[in-house]
Amino acid sequence: MELKLDFSILKTLTELPGISGRENAVRRYLKEILSPYADSVRTDAMGNLIVFKKGTSSKNLLFCAHMDEVGLMIHHIDERGFLRFVTVGGIDPRTLLAQRVRVQTKNGPLLGVIGTKPAHITTEADRAKAVGVKDLCIDLGLPAQQVLATVEPGDFAVLDRSYEEFGDGMVCAKALDNRAGVFVLAELVKAIQKPFYNVYAVFTVQEEVGLRGATTAAFGIEADVALCLDTTGAADIPGCAPQDYITALGKGVGITALDARTITHPVLFETLKTICDKCAIRRQIRIAPRGGNDAGAVHLSKTGVPTCGLSIPTRNIHSNVEIVCKADVEQTFRLAYEAAQNGMENLTL
Ligand SMILES: [Zn+2]
Structure with a gap:
């Protein structure tokens, strides 16, 4: 697959206002750019944007990426x-x-x-x-x-802060948490063609105040498996010990093993690692005992959904000088793409 992400979309996404409970500008923009690629698009009562793309099997893969910012x-x-x-x-x-x-x-x-x-x-x-x-x-x-x-x-x-690309392939902006994850999911909707799974790309609301949008969105979808795209802390800075980094910039997509809200299903965890290794996707393992994201709500919906958080390492998270590495965003996209397209065809959970 040729990889070509349009980072001008990430720039636009970070510049839009979208504090928890007021995600309308982000939702409107996503609806506009994704409708041509979707089989259906709808907004639920909470404000989650649910973009559906039909697959070749009867299995459903739920992706979440929260639109809101602090x-x-x-x-x-x-x-x-x-x-x-x-x-x-x-x-x-x-x-x-x-x-x-x-x-x-x-x-x-x-x-x-x-x-x-x-x-x-x-x-x-x-x-x-x-x-x-x-x-x-x-x-x-x-x-x-x-x-x-x-x-x-x-x-x-x-x-308020402008989007800047700087250094060795880095981006600095406000709201990279989680417009970077939203960007990956938007690019995924555009890129996948006849995927194995029916893909529900859900752009959720109110994650930052308690995973509220994901809670109701997951309830309304019969997901067989779920992947949540979000940023996570990268504490690879002076003053922090390497064992406390959580993730590090430039080391690839963070595959969650454990955070404060989830322990990833062992088969799903191994499958995602195997996809990375087969496709030469750079990966790191995310263990964040104090962090959580939409995966915390999704995996406990209905009778339980095997779920993994795919995380983009982010320095200075929850400030207006958040930093991500473009290569990590690309690796996260590649893993999400391979998983949706056919990399999890034989997944038996
Ligand atoms: Zn987040």
């Missing part, structure tokens, strides 16, 4: 027009200092700045203190009256 929700506007917020999904408040956001208002997005007291007016003791979300606010640069007329509690604020 972000902020405005919950208070003070008398001077500064915005206080809560986090949606897991964000370390230290990563929000001195950052820009786009507040999604009824009149469209507004640029906001999360400021920080400059060094000139802080003491060493101030700077040593932990930063909490309660210490932070968004400055819209507008008079209070104008802010009150435009922004309401419940509005979302998306992290």
